[in-house]
Amino acid sequence: MSANLIPILWEATLQTIYMVVVSGLIGTVLGLPLGVFLATSKRGELLSAPAVNAALGLVVNALRSIPFIILVVAIIPFTRMIAGTSIGTTAAIVPLTLAAAPFIARIVETAIREVDGGLIEAARAMGATPGQIISKVLLPEALPGIVLGLTLAIVSLIGYSAMVGAVGGEGLGDLGIRYGYQRFMPDVMLAVVVILIVLVQAVQSLGEWIARRLDHRAAKDRGL
């Protein structure tokens, strides 16, 4: 592999990280409250709003059932409206976010539903408002699960980000296709794959480490 490819690889890596981080952040900002609402708004639950719950659940499922590459193309007008352009790394963040938010919402919902209902009852018995139950009981108790879920979401986003080359999204996936495949440079392809593996491995390890630090459900702190 010639030395002049190194800057190209470096730039593609940064583009991938940029797309994943920004879409992951915005996806969390949108997905977290959505997930909390989905987990607490069925009939008889804390924020009981069954009709809204069903409607939002439908939207989330619809977004999640569209294959990502079709989503990227289908929402080009929307992307242009939000990002001002439909081409480039920044434009690619729009479909990535739109794919990440419902995914993260379901992850947050699942993690919150894992929290023992007895804790909600105990908090109600203390005179907690629904908002306090969410902020002081449900989210802190679900946090390790949410962190693991976000790790999963970021790993998925790294994979999705390879597909946004279709709208000029650039990044590692795009580099692999254009150099590795179309120009038949297997060394570039290999380098791209190795960098992706390292990225995924790093994200996964970091996520698991943070989740373990946050999780006190099992008596693991030995020697106390």
Place this chain on the structure above:
Amino acid sequence: MNSAPSQAAITFREVSKTWPQRGGAVAALDRVSLDVQAGGITGVIGRSGAGKSTLLRLVNGLERASAGRVEVLGRDVTAASGRELRALRRDVGMIFQHFNLLANRTVRGNVALPLEIAGVAGPETDRRVGRLIDLVGLGALADRYPAQLSGGQKQRVGIARALATEPKVLLSDEATSALDPETTQAVLALLRDINRELGLTILLITHEMAVVRDICHHVAVMEAGRIVETGETYDIFANPQDPVTRSFLSGVTGTVLPGFIARRITPDGTGPAILRITFAGDSATHPVLSRLGAELGIDASILGGAIEEIDGRPFGNLTVQMPAEALPRAQAYLHAHDLRTEVLGHVG
């Protein structure tokens, strides 16, 4: 401190609770009336499904009554708004069978939670949290997480947490049912101390008569959504009226017949009679059996029995076997000495 002990901290008046269900409603509570005396420990005992859990949850509004009226500390819970209920709940602590502690908060964090919720957490409440942790005997474990504690220690955290907002009433939902007998005793002793020292009114539900015997001043027996018997614990033990009460009592007061007798017993017959003698108060220590022999010449053999203390007074049960023909004379003698008797049957 609390008002006069005769005053009720909680009153239930003709309270019903029904759950809507396909093909009609299911009644969890059926016109229940009960006064829970301020400053006392009142136990509600019943089998699972008897409605005792629903009854307890009406006190702090976790469940709403379908009909009737529940008053707590002079406030009408049945008509309370959400805001009023949340205010009331600060005066009513609650502990649970499965503790319901936050796994990701330390002991200290769990005890502080009600104060954070009440919006009063600060340096001065930190001291109160520390005092409560000391009070329940967990001073050395304040920075541990629940997963590092035993069941009894977890319930102690639950108790400290329930006391954080300085409530006047403590509700206990089967608080010792998940604990082993030794730990149960320790937790009950703690509840008794809290009742005495803080003048706290305690309403507890349980399915174990031993819990009632050990700490309750008053007891209500529930069956199928109704209260079938209520009174002072001592009176209920000494003179149970309802069959449900009797069935709860069997087993805690040395009244279980040995199997080889129980298998052969018949209601009528001519064989030796099985008689249960109940001693209450001063008579509990009278040498009744030896007198039966000495004064009436009746030989009675002991099958089982126990003498224990209920609400500070001695109470005993003795199951004896004697010839059937001696039975009327023996009963007359025992009744003359203020002892209650019950013929369980004859060994045929």
